[in-house]
Amino acid sequence: MGNFFQELRRRNVIRVVGAYLVVGWVLIQIATALEESMQLPSWFDGVVVALLIVGFPIAVIVSWVFDITPEGVVRTGAETSDAKYKSGRKLDYVIIAGVVIVAAVLVGQWLATPDATIDQATRAAATHTPAAATIAVLPFADLSPDGDQVYFSDGISEEILNLLAGVPELNVTSRTSAFQFKGRELGIPEIAASLKVRHVVEGSVRKAGNTLRITAQLIDAEDDRHLWSDTFDRPLTTENIFAIQDEIAKAVVGALADKLGFNASGGIAARPSTNNLTAYEQFLKARSYYQTRTQLDVMEELLKSIVEQDPNFSQAWELRAANQFLLVNYGYLNTPLQEQVRLTNEYAGKALALEPNSSIALAALANVQIQGGTALDGSRDFVELLANLTRAIEIDPHNDSALNWRGTLYLTLGDVDRALEDFGACVEVSPLTAPCAENYISVLAGAGRDQEAFEHFQNLLDYGIVKASESDLPMLARMGQETAFKAIGNSENLFFGWNQIDDLYKALRDPEGDHSQLRRSLRLFEDAKPGRDPFAAGVVFGYLGEISDDYTSYICWNRSYKNLRRSDEFRSYIRRSGIFGYWQQQGFPPQCRAVGADDFECD
CATH class of the missing domain: 1.20.58 (Methane Monooxygenase Hydroxylase; Chain G, domain 1)
Structure with a gap:
């Protein structure tokens, strides 16, 4: 050795x-x-x-x-x-x-x-120390004897939030973000850190018979110190409800103004929307359904009752205008498109006559035209639609529906960059609103940013905000996420029972291939299995190369579908829908260009 x-x-x-x-x-x-x-x-x-x-x-x-x-x-x-x-x-x-x-x-x-x-x-x-002028209004606790007034306590919280949002010196967290903490046993500093705010308003509502007690407090989350608190005991009337909201908002702003050194003399005033107590309580309940996109049929009945009791309740009319499209889109009714348009125009018109600066009514008018497609004979004025949505956003920069719908319109017109800006702004304003988040993920992936989209998708799954759907299939296929792809594809509302999910996976990994045979197989399956989500199936048919006026705008600008954009069917769709005329007046998107005086081509 x-x-x-x-x-x-x-x-x-x-x-x-x-x-x-x-x-x-x-x-x-x-x-x-x-x-x-x-x-x-x-x-x-x-x-x-x-x-x-x-x-x-x-x-x-x-x-x-x-x-x-x-x-x-x-x-x-x-x-x-x-x-x-x-x-x-x-x-x-x-x-x-x-x-x-x-x-x-x-x-x-x-x-x-x-x-x-x-x-x-x-x-x-x-990075983690929020600015001093940041504030969130948490949902007030329902302390009513029967615990059945959550919608009322939530509504009071939201009214106070809206008043504070009108103060330019304050940066107020959106309702959706703040309300995610409802019912969770977390301390104020922890909630504030998650929301990236320095101050928090919390409170409780007790409604019993004809009496109302509202307690509110303003907390500095940095040291968990109360800056202000008060309790309001009043008879239950609409006048008192609005007066209490006004007093709370003014007290909060006054306390922050003294601390932060700004002038609190201007502008907060709770304007009564109705003097009918029953109508107001019904409105708070209807609005809770609108925000969660649940029980929209019940919401419609409530709104109908409200405007019968008080025809001058503008907020009820604007919600009713917005609900006409949602009732069909979420599967509650099967109202023909022309009837949706008629009702939306009627209800939005009444809201705007009472309140010309109704952001929701303006957005609803534009949205029903956007969703109409060529079923409305292709005569849409895209310039006017964009102007209405832009005005709605200027009136209320926190109107996530208007941001989402304008993003959808930009996407329809092929302006992917601006669509991403609006969906991103919508997520920023209201990060836990599902339509904004789902559209943002879909368009990110369609723009070639699969990894970014997938990470955002994973994060939102943790919060239970987004659900996996047909719009995620191309991204999952491109990223090789075969198990996730097939789990979604085999869901009940998609293609459970179809024996060619593996072929669909391979097809979406090769989007430029000829998938006509697979389309025929899927069509036979869909015809034999009625009652599934027709929108989801229509989008997947689009992924496989089938042009449809109802679904093309959702997929045609995806970077993977160049052959679709070069097809005669696509060119016909662009002309029929009025998009080509808009391009000629306002300019072509980056991926398309004019050919001669009356033609175009897209990459």
Whole structure:
């Protein structure tokens, strides 16, 4: 054994091993630094380590067999020479130099660690410390004897939120974001940190018989300190309800104005929308259904009752206008499109006559025209529709429906960048509103940003905000998420029972292929299985190359469907819908261009 180690030393194997380990460590540090600074793939440093591991036995074998001499690389001889001694000394110098470099790097990291840690902590604090003028209004607790007034307590909270949102000095978190914490046992500092706000308004409502008690408090989340609190005991009348809302909002603004140093003298005033208590309570309940997109048929009956009791209740008319499209879109009614348009126009017209700055009514008018497609003979004035939606957003920048619908219109017109801006703004304003989030994910993926879309999709699944649907299938197919793709495809409302889900997966991984045979198979399956979601099926037929006026706008601008955009059917759709005329007047989207005086082509 002693002779073996002596031979290892004579052949410089031990020196080579030492030099290899030192140089290898230095290379790993360089690889890690390059990966971070040059934004290389996360597997880059792992590949370097793997190559070094593979190279290690090769280096050992080569050092045993060969030696570096002044005459070059030669096979190691049987006896020691002066050249061999010099070769070993050179390796010693390499090892010493490597050790010095390693020591210098370690010392540098040690010296830099305190400052780096402090700097990192400072950045984290700056990132997570919200601005002083940020505030959220949490849903007030329902303390009524029967616990059946949640809609009422939520409505009071929202009215106060709306009043505070009208104060330009304050940045008020959206209702959707704040209300996600309803019923969750979390402390105010933790909720505020999640919402990225400094201040929180919370409270409770107790409604018993003809009496009303509302308690409210303003809390500084930084130290969990109460800045203001009060309790209001009043007879239950609409006049008192609006007066209490007004007093709470003014007290909150006054407390913050003193603390933050702005003028609180202007502008807060709760304007009574009705003096009919029953109608107001029904309105709060109807609005809760509108915001959750549930029981829309019950909502419609409530709104009908409200306007019969008080024909001048403008907020009821605007919600009724918005609900006509939702009733059909969410499967509650099967009203013909022309009747939807007539009712929406009628109800929105009444709302605007009472309140010309009704953001919801303006948005509802535009949306029903957008959704109408060529069933409305292609005579839509896209310029006017965009103007109405833009005005609705200017009136109420937090109108997530208007942002979502304008994004949909931009997408219909092929303006993908602006559509993404609106869907992104909608998510920013109301991050937990499902239509905004689902459209944002779909258009991100369609624009070629699959990884970003997938990460956003995963995050929202954690909150139970989005549901997997047909719109996610192309993204999942392109990313190779086969199990997720097939789980969605086999859902009851899609294609459970169809034995060609695997073929669909392969087809969406090859969107430019000929999928006519698969379309025929899917059509036979759909005809034999009525009652499923026709919209979802229509979109998937579009993925497979079938043009339909009802579904084409949802998929035709996806980067994967170039063949669709080059088809005669697509060109006909663009002309019939009036989109080509809009392009001629307002300009073509980046992926399309004019050909001659009266033609176009799209990539």
